[in-house]
Amino acid sequence: MATSDGNMMRKTLIIGATSAIAQATARRFAEAGDALFLVARNADKLAATVDDLKMRGAPSISTETLDVLDYDRHKGIVDAAVEALGGLDVVLIAHGSLPDQKDCEQSAEYARKEFAVNALSTISLLTHLANYFEGKGQGTIAVISSVAGDRGRQSNYIYGSAKGMVTIFLQGLRNRLHKSGVHVITVKPGFVDTPMTAAFDKGFIWADPDQIAAGIMSAIRNNSDVVYAPWYWRVIMLVIRAIPERVFKRLNL
Ligand SMILES: NC(=O)c1ccc[n+]([C@@H]2O[C@H](COP(=O)([O-])OP(=O)(O)OC[C@H]3O[C@@H](n4cnc5c(N)ncnc54)[C@H](OP(=O)(O)O)[C@@H]3O)[C@@H](O)[C@H]2O)c1
Numbered sequence: 001m002a003t004s005d006g007n008m009m010r011k012t013l014i015i016g017a018t019s020a021i022a023q024a025t026a027r028r029f030a031e032a033g034d035a036l037f038l039v040a041r042n043a044d045k046l047a048a049t050v051d052d053l054k055m056r057g058a059p060s061i062s063t064e065t066l067d068v069l070d071y072d073r074h075k076g077i078v079d080a081a082v083e084a085l086g087g088l089d090v091v092l093i094a095h096g097s098l099p100d101q102k103d104c105e106q107s108a109e110y111a112r113k114e115f116a117v118n119a120l121s122t123i124s125l126l127t128h129l130a131n132y133f134e135g136k137g138q139g140t141i142a143v144i145s146s147v148a149g150d151r152g153r154q155s156n157y158i159y160g161s162a163k164g165m166v167t168i169f170l171q172g173l174r175n176r177l178h179k180s181g182v183h184v185i186t187v188k189p190g191f192v193d194t195p196m197t198a199a200f201d202k203g204f205i206w207a208d209p210d211q212i213a214a215g216i217m218s219a220i221r222n223n224s225d226v227v228y229a230p231w232y233w234r235v236i237m238l239v240i241r242a243i244p245e246r247v248f249k250r251l252n253l
Contacts, residue, residue: 009059010034011085015068015077015125016095018045020194021144023052024213025092030058032217034090037062037081041095068095068121069113078128087136090220091129093122093143098196104158111158118162123169130173133182140220141177142185143170147228149188150237153253174225185219186226187212190233 012029014022017038029036030053040046043065050061062084066077082088099114122143133139148156149163167186174184191197191206207230215229228234243251 010089011037011087012090012092013037013039013078013081013085013088014092014094015039015066016093016144017063018042018049019094019096019144020196020209021189021192021212021216022092022094023049024209025094025216026053026058027056028213028217029090030056033059035060035085037064037085039064039066039077039081041065041067068125069116071121071124074121074124075128078125078132082132088129088132088139090140091133091142092216093125093141095121096144096146096196098156099158101154101156101158114158115162115165118159119165119169122166126169126173130177130182134177134180136182138181140183140185140223141173142187142216142220144187144189144216145170147188147190147233147237151240151248155253183220183223185216185224187216187219187229188226188233188237189215189229190236 010032012034014026014036016022017026018040026036026038026049036053036058038046038049038061040049046063046065050063053061064077064080066073095117097114097117099110104111104114126141126143129141133141143166145167146160146163148160149167152160170184170186177184189207189212191200192212193202193206193208212229215227219227228237
């Protein structure tokens with residue numbers, strides 16, 4: 001795959017790089033020969049991720065640690081990635097947290113923090129990244145939202161509404177950046193077996209992180225707009241969204 005400047009090495013920034021889904025995707029970027037700039041909160045996990053990617057032949061990896069709630073550092077992180085890689089072709093934003101819904105119902109402070117991690121930090125980072133890519137006139141912005149953002153349910157509406165906020169933000173951003181030649185991809189995974197969902201019982205509908213990584217890579221290749229991962233979640237959510245509100249409010253979901 002050729003980069004914007006005719007160079008064969010794509011320049012890829014991953015924020016939330018130690019997430020299981022991001023790691024699986026980073027392996028695929030590394031195998032494709034991308035130069036990587038990885039951003040994550042935990043320095044030890046980040047170092048282990050770098051070792052793994054080097055073993056898989058990653059040609060070039062730079063890193064930076066960041067707690068995404070440290071908004072004041074967002075622009076500096078984007079600038080550091082641009083400088084280290086000599087520009088950006090692709091960014092993947094993958095960080096997130098799955099709060100306890102019941103605890104959020106009891107603590108407005110906890111609910112606000114979860115909104116900050118899952119929505120506001122992403123929107124802040126995207127504001128800097130969007131301006132960079134708009135100025136450059138090409139590139140791909142991929143962000144992991146969730147099927148949970150498609151409809152509010154009593155069991156997880158704090159997480160779901162934060163992801164819904166990201167999904168709507170990305171719709172507007174895609175509409176804004178289309179004319180600049182910048183592709184904005186909304187990734188909506190269903191249930192994925194990762195540390196985030198370690199406490200859940202798993203069934204046939206669950207996917208592993210590499211299935212989501214395959215969906216992300218395919219979406220980048222095809223300049224997709226919205227990708228459900230795995231694909232069957234598009235059908236499931238079509239049905240869920242079609243249920244009239246007067247029926248939906250009575251369901252125990
Ligand atoms: N697993 C699912 O079923 C599922 C479904 C739909 C969407 N998603 C989304 O997929 C993305 C990846 O999640 P995952 O399933 O791969 O889970 P994961 O392995 O638990 O990864 C979550 C990542 O977010 C990072 N993070 C959390 N708070 C942060 C903060 N304040 N600053 C910096 N990093 C922070 C974590 O860093 P630490 O390692 O430092 O904690 C971790 O790397 C998330 O956006 C998630 O919402 C997941």
